[in-house]
Amino acid sequence: MMRTLLTRTLYEKRWFLAGWSVVFAVMTTLVLLFYPSFSEGPAIDELTKTMPQQLRGLIGDPDQYKTIEGFIASQIYDIRMPLLIMIMGLVLSVGLTVREEETGELRTLSAVKLSRTRLLVEKWLAGSLIVIALNLVAAAGTYVGVLALGEPLPHELIWRLMTLSSIFGIVAFSIPFSVGIGSGNRAATMFIGLVVTVGSFLLTTFAKAVDWLKDWEVLSLVHYYDTQSLKSGDFSQADISVLLVVLLAVLTFAIIRFRSRDIA
Amino acid sequence: MRKGKSTITLANVTKRFGDFEAVSDVTLAVEPGQVVGFVGPNGAGKTTTISMMMGFLKPSKGTVTVLGTNIEPQTSHSVHGSIGYVAGDMVLPGALSGRQFLAFSAARNGRIDERFNSLVDKLQPVLHKPLKQLSRGNKQKIALIAALQHAPTVLILDEPTSGLDPLMQDVFLDTVKDESKRGTTVFMSSHILSEVSSVCDRIVFMRAGKFILDKPVRELTSQLGKHIVIKGHDVGKLAKFLPDSAKLLYKNANEIRLSIPSANIKTFMRWIVTKEFDDILIEDRDLDDVFHELYGGKTK
Numbered sequence: 421m422m423r424t425l426l427t428r429t430l431y432e433k434r435w436f437l438a439g440w441s442v443v444f445a446v447m448t449t450l451v452l453l454f455y456p457s458f459s460e461g462p463a464i465d466e467l468t469k470t471m472p473q474q475l476r477g478l479i480g481d482p483d484q485y486k487t488i489e490g491f492i493a494s495q496i497y498d499i500r501m502p503l504l505i506m507i508m509g510l511v512l513s514v515g516l517t518v519r520e521e522e523t524g525e526l527r528t529l530s531a532v533k534l535s536r537t538r539l540l541v542e543k544w545l546a547g548s549l550i551v552i553a554l555n556l557v558a559a560a561g562t563y564v565g566v567l568a569l570g571e572p573l574p575h576e577l578i579w580r581l582m583t584l585s586s587i588f589g590i591v592a593f594s595i596p597f598s599v600g601i602g603s604g605n606r607a608a609t610m611f612i613g614l615v616v617t618v619g620s621f622l623l624t625t626f627a628k629a630v631d632w633l634k635d636w637e638v639l640s641l642v643h644y645y646d647t648q649s650l651k652s653g654d655f656s657q658a659d660i661s662v663l664l665v666v667l668l669a670v671l672t673f674a675i676i677r678f679r680s681r682d683i684a
Numbered sequence: 685m686r687k688g689k690s691t692i693t694l695a696n697v698t699k700r701f702g703d704f705e706a707v708s709d710v711t712l713a714v715e716p717g718q719v720v721g722f723v724g725p726n727g728a729g730k731t732t733t734i735s736m737m738m739g740f741l742k743p744s745k746g747t748v749t750v751l752g753t754n755i756e757p758q759t760s761h762s763v764h765g766s767i768g769y770v771a772g773d774m775v776l777p778g779a780l781s782g783r784q785f786l787a788f789s790a791a792r793n794g795r796i797d798e799r800f801n802s803l804v805d806k807l808q809p810v811l812h813k814p815l816k817q818l819s820r821g822n823k824q825k826i827a828l829i830a831a832l833q834h835a836p837t838v839l840i841l842d843e844p845t846s847g848l849d850p851l852m853q854d855v856f857l858d859t860v861k862d863e864s865k866r867g868t869t870v871f872m873s874s875h876i877l878s879e880v881s882s883v884c885d886r887i888v889f890m891r892a893g894k895f896i897l898d899k900p901v902r903e904l905t906s907q908l909g910k911h912i913v914i915k916g917h918d919v920g921k922l923a924k925f926l927p928d929s930a931k932l933l934y935k936n937a938n939e940i941r942l943s944i945p946s947a948n949i950k951t952f953m954r955w956i957v958t959k960e961f962d963d964i965l966i967e968d969r970d971l972d973d974v975f976h977e978l979y980g981g982k983t984k
Contacts, residue, residue: 421784422788424789428777428780524778525775528775528776530739531738531764532789532793533761533765534792536758573712678903680742680758
């Protein structure tokens with residue numbers, strides 16, 4: 421169990437994983453319990469007729485709430501999952517990097533026969549596995565919610581959404597992780613993590629309603645997390661490619677910086 | 685890449701943090717099997733020097749070599765399997781038990797079971813509780829076992845006994861002595877001079893980022909000489925007429941304190957008995973006196 425830093429880190433983060441698992445499971449199941457109110461009530465039809473185009477841009481097409489597939493894609497995976505996963509990723513990355521450096525644990529770890537690159541990669545792998553595990557929990561929560569409602573299970577959609585959310589979550593976690601391990605600076609890690617999280621949501625949300633923001637929306641990480649197109653088609657190769665390029669770039673920066681920098 | 689026979693070498697090493705030069709152009713060679721005490725007040729640059737030996741910090745200038753490997757942050761891990769490292773302020777992962785932490789260290793650095801068992805028998809560590817629940821002394825026992833269980837060639841200790849009670853200090857130093865008997869090269873920073881003189885065979889003094897004295901402990905102690913306190917009415921005026929071999933440390937009207945090499949003590953005694961005084965106290969000087977002299981404090 422303790423032979424590698426990967427397994428050791430997973431063991432150390434077991435309570436973190438347990439706590440966030442509860443958050444993700446409760447969130448997905450709870451949100452699904454509101455589905456009947458949206459699908460059966462006449463209010464959504466009224467809303468669809470009267471809603472201004474700009475507001476529709478902000479909250480999405482109300483028609484999508486009327487099918488279980490649309491409800492899962494929009495209410496769980498389009499808004500809440502990326503926001504939760506980005507917040508969790510920021511907390512996790514700070515814990516794995518700058519917090520350990522501030523306490524001195526990173527020095528203790530660096531005193532054993534373990535290269536800096538391997539240290540970084542094993543920590544990153546542990547964080548990425550936690551992201552995947554939480555997405556599996558969210559998928560399980562979605563299954564439980566759909567079963568509780570007696571609706572047909574949209575297996576393929578759930579697994580596609582979970583896969584996309586996992587890729588997005590790993591990238592979202594890797595950005596502050598790379599800054600944290602590459603710089604050892606808490607303020608820089610928090611600042612960049614928050615800018616990416618809050619900035620992405622503000623850009624993507626308001627770009628739908630504000631014309632001049634549309635050109636800038638490509639800078640939002642959430643722009644490359646398109647759950648709506650997954651309902652009808654396959655993964656967007658362009659979006660996945662951008663996410664992978666971002667991932668590669670931040671990890672390369674982290675490895676180059678961490679291999680040669682001082683550990684406080 | 686073997687560069688020489690010395691176990692640790694520092695060649696013109698400088699470390700700057702912004703405008704502040706923590707270590708200034710220091711050079712040192714530690715031979716295999718030597719037990720070196722590394723002494724200096726807080727802020728002298730001891731921990732920075734040791735951090736460069738471990739590869740935590742990269743020298744701004746110069747080279748650090750341990751066991752023939754040029755130590756840089758990206759290369760230091762290759763010799764960590766031959767080094768045992770303990771620091772007084774070492775932080776162990778609180779979520780792991782002692783047994784789990786030692787298992788991880790063993791997986792990385794190796795473990796000799798017989799040695800591990802004998803260390804556990806000797807130090808009696810608490811192995812089953814999470815490390816965050818252990819006292820400082822118990823954590824240091826775990827850190828020491830982690831550092832020694834793979835029979836390292838070099839032991840690098842950074843003020844390892846700071847914060848430990850005297851009993852635990854003794855256990856710790858006994859273990860280090862056992863290591864030195866085994867032939868392990870030891871480099872130990874401390875500002876507890878009694879432990880340095882009891883364990884080490886060479887001592888390096890550091891002040892304001894520079895090495896200011898580097899001598900074998902035996903040679904240093906043989907040169908320490910005597911510490912003499914002379915009391916009496918108006919003895920302060922004798923200070924002007926002290927023999928050249930005497931070094932005045934303190935004076936007032938009725939008391940003077942001085943140090944004198946052991947070789948000159950007979951001459952001094954012949955001189956002093958011709959003077960008037962009420963009382964004289966002669967005692968051996970120790971490393972604390974050297975420390976105070978070098979760092980500008982009062983002698984005892």
